[in-house]
Amino acid sequence: MEQINQIKQYADKLRLTKLRNKAESIIHQAQIDKPSYLEFVQQLLEAEVLQRQENDYQRRLKLAHIPVSHDLDQYDFNFANGLTKPQLHQLRELLWLEQNYNVILMGPSGTGKTYLAAGLTYQAIKNGYRAYFMTMEEIITIIRMKEMVSSALSTYNRLLKSHLLAIDDI
Known part of the structure; x- marks a missing residue:
């Protein structure tokens, strides 16, 4: 448990919010799936990148002032x-x-x-x-x-x- 808290602190310092918020579930899933070290690091980084892309998309959408009907x-x-x-x-x-x-x-x-x-x-x-x-x-x-x-x-x-x-x- 101490290691998970330390990981969360590091993630917080590095502003890796997805990792900070989901550290326990990501680690738990890795213990079940048993990925290689490279696959595990890739999964961590991919989760963070996808979250940042989604946040950026939502921010750009909000700033755009698009009318409701636009599909x-x-x-x-x-x-x-x-x-x-x-x-x-x-x-x-x-x-x-x-x-x-x-x-x-x-x-x-x-x-x-x-x-x-x-x-x-x-x-x-x-x-x-x-x-x-x-x-x-x-x-x-x-x-x-x-x-x-x-x-x-x-x-x-x-x-x-x-x-x-x-x-x-x-």
């Missing part, structure tokens, strides 16, 4: 908006993002531009990109306030470092 799998192609399945599939591949191209979604009100922009933002976050969804009015407010309010400045800096900025209501 492109639910996209209605029967609605007359001019976008075909192959076109949507091509947009979802995010090749345009990797090649630093801009995508402009244009059309009359109510044709699903916001839905598509939110869905593409979500897709980018799922693929590990830093992406944000904001209205033009919000962006203008941030630019105006960045010199006066520290939170606006930090948001402004995050926007500058983002891979994708979806701007709604231009």
